[in-house]
Amino acid sequence: MAPDSVEIDHPIVKNNPIFRTCYEMNEANPLLDSGMYWIDPDGKGIGDDAFTVYCNMTSGSTLIFHDTEPKTDVGHCAGRGCYSRKVNYGASNRQVAALIALSEECQQSITYDCISAPLQFNGVDFSWWDDKNGEPQYFWSGNNKSIHTCQCGIDRNCVESHITCNCDSIFQKPLTDSGTITDKNILPIMRLNFGRTMENSSSGLYTLGPLECGGKLETKQLPSSCEDLWRIGHVFSGFYSVMGEKFVETLHCDFSRRPDQQKFQTWIGYSDVKSLPTYFFVQKNASFNRTKTPIPFEIEQLNTGKAMDLSSGKFTAPRMGTYFFTFTGVVNFPTTPATSRVALSLGLYSNGKRIALGYVEKGNNVVQFSPVTLQSTLMLQSGDQIWLQITAMSAGVYLFDSNYYYTHFTGWLLEEDIFSR
Numbered sequence: 001m002a003p004d005s006v007e008i009d010h011p012i013v014k015n016n017p018i019f020r021t022c023y024e025m026n027e028a029n030p031l032l033d034s035g036m037y038w039i040d041p042d043g044k045g046i047g048d049d050a051f052t053v054y055c056n057m058t059s060g061s062t063l064i065f066h067d068t069e070p071k072t073d074v075g076h077c078a079g080r081g082c083y084s085r086k087v088n089y090g091a092s093n094r095q096v097a098a099l100i101a102l103s104e105e106c107q108q109s110i111t112y113d114c115i116s117a118p119l120q121f122n123g124v125d126f127s128w129w130d131d132k133n134g135e136p137q138y139f140w141s142g143n144n145k146s147i148h149t150c151q152c153g154i155d156r157n158c159v160e161s162h163i164t165c166n167c168d169s170i171f172q173k174p175l176t177d178s179g180t181i182t183d184k185n186i187l188p189i190m191r192l193n194f195g196r197t198m199e200n201s202s203s204g205l206y207t208l209g210p211l212e213c214g215g216k217l218e219t220k221q222l223p224s225s226c227e228d229l230w231r232i233g234h235v236f237s238g239f240y241s242v243m244g245e246k247f248v249e250t251l252h253c254d255f256s257r258r259p260d261q262q263k264f265q266t267w268i269g270y271s272d273v274k275s276l277p278t279y280f281f282v283q284k285n286a287s288f289n290r291t292k293t294p295i296p297f298e299i300e301q302l303n304t305g306k307a308m309d310l311s312s313g314k315f316t317a318p319r320m321g322t323y324f325f326t327f328t329g330v331v332n333f334p335t336t337p338a339t340s341r342v343a344l345s346l347g348l349y350s351n352g353k354r355i356a357l358g359y360v361e362k363g364n365n366v367v368q369f370s371p372v373t374l375q376s377t378l379m380l381q382s383g384d385q386i387w388l389q390i391t392a393m394s395a396g397v398y399l400f401d402s403n404y405y406y407t408h409f410t411g412w413l414l415e416e417d418i419f420s421r
Contacts, residue, residue, distance in 0.1 A: 018044050021102055022055035022062040023216050029402040030089035031055050033077040041098035043235035043372060046256055048092040056209070061214035062099060064164075064188075071113075074194040080113070080126050081193030087208065089188060096211065097258055098134070098326040102231060106184035110140060110208050112177045117197045119177070120148050120345050121168070126195035131186035136193075140165065141179020145186070151179035172201065176202025180209075187211060226253035226265035241271050246417055276318050278305035279412030281380040287332070289398035294349075294387040299405060308411070314387045317380040321416040327374040327388055330406040333362045334396035342394035348374050349387050357391070369400060377414070386411070 018040045019025040025032065033058045040050035054063040061268070066089045075082040100106050110129070112119070116197025119127040124240060125148065128136045129287045141151040159171060166175040181187060188211040197204050199409055219231045230253070235253045236258055239247050248271040257264040282297040294313035308315045317323065331344045343361035347354040358374045378386070390399065403408045 002285070005070055021099060021136065021213070021216070022057070023055065023060040023103070023214060025055060026057050026060040030057075034058065039099075041095050043098075043233075043255060044231075047098075048094050048185070051091045051095060053091075057394050059214055061212050062103070063210040063212050064091055064096060064099070065210045066188075066208070067385050068192070068208050069210070070205045071205050074117075074197055074206065076197050076200070076202065077195060078198035081126070081128065083194045083197070084191060085203075086191050089211065093132075094258055097260065099213050100187060101227070102217060103184070103213035104217050105210060106183070106211055106213040107182045108189055108211050109178070109180045109182050110189070112140070112167055112194075113174065113205045113207075114177070114179045115294050116199055116202040117194070118168045118170050119150075121196055128193050129189045130191035130193070132188060132190055133186070134190065135186070136209075137181075137186065139181075140177060143180065143183035145183065146257050150177040152177065154179075184213070194309055224342055226251055226255075227259040229253055229304055230255060230259060233419055239268065241258065241273070244270070244416065245414060247271070248418055261318065262351050273418060274319075274413060274416045275418070276305055276416075277316055277413070278307050278323075278411075280304070280308040280315070281408065281410045282308055282310055283409075284329075284401040284407040285403050285405060287398050287400050287402075288390075288407075289393070290392045291393060293390050295399070295407075295409075296408075297409060305413075308409075312387075313389075314385050315411055317382055317384045317386070319413065319416050320380065320382050322377065322379050322387075322414045323386075323387060323411060324377050324414050325409075325411040327358070327373070327409050328407070329372050330400045331360050331370050331372050332398055332400035333368040335367055335369065336362075336364075336396075342397050344372065344393040344397045344399070345391045346372055346374065346399075347389060347391045348376055349389060350378065350380070355390070372399075 019039055021039060034055060036052050037055045038050045039053055040049060048318040066087050068087050087145055125138045128138050131137050138148045139145055142154055150165035152158035152166050159166050159169050163169060165179050194204050207225055219228045223229050226242045235255050237253060239250055239252050241250055250268040250271050252266040252268055254264055281302040283299040285298045296313040297310045300310055305318055307318050333342050336342055341361055345357055345359045348356040356374050356376045358372045360370045360372045362368045
């Protein structure tokens, strides 16, 4: 039975019930005494009204009471679940669900005093309880839904070694089964059903404890869902940026709904977030004819993030992510006999490994200028280096440039892998 209301008029909570759980209240006000307080798990100013609970300030746990707390006699009846009673809690289903979602753990105790009133007889379940979804459950302690058991079955100390609940014994004497349901995903107990108490000598009396929730379910350092934002304390519906699997994503969160309801979270798309904007555009103003050497550049039109070093010709990725690079140059070919062919090949290198190749050649006897180009989209780790170099060229061939700036090298960070930081 609920304790007397010893703190319900406390000004901190009556005039401003901002706390969602007793645990949060205890964190903010460690000197408060245990007693009845107002809380609002689904968020202040939205959803259902705040309600009162018993706060155990020693443990920080929240207790929600119901109308089935006194020890109750199930009477005499023969069939499966012939005694049935709905459990009504002192809070709305929405508020109870919100409290459970916010808490690290929840539990509810139940005790059954019996005489010749088996919970299960010859493999048939005569008694069970309904979980929050209305599904029947036949376990009476712990969190293993797959077996019919009471606490004595878990502890292996039932009055008969082959049974898992004392009340299932053939002994016609007063026995007791007690246990605590700890699977918070199916709590609270919404209905109790008992049967097979038809004999005059049979009896069954149950005691159902309050729903008790404690602790705080920790949210990741960076929220990845509307539910994470809700746990942190967001209550205003709208658009939010969260951490996706690899990139920042935009969600619409409808905090007027519960996390388990449809349209509580709507995925909108990806957010283009870069911790360090990175893009460059560099050029040459002089010809170049060395092979197997990174091509340097003389003109810096743009170099945001300073990842491109002109003198060495090397780009160093500042962040893990996807990058795009493009190069255009002009190759000068000398006069050659009509029957001979000359060429130049140019490679894009990543950490010394060639990953792309551009090639151009000519086969006539006149001076010729020909373009050479390269484009690549690459996934780079932080610290990876990218550069260009001539891999091979015929005699007299060179990469031509002047103050017209024919040679361009451009690159930029397309998408950053935020998780790598």
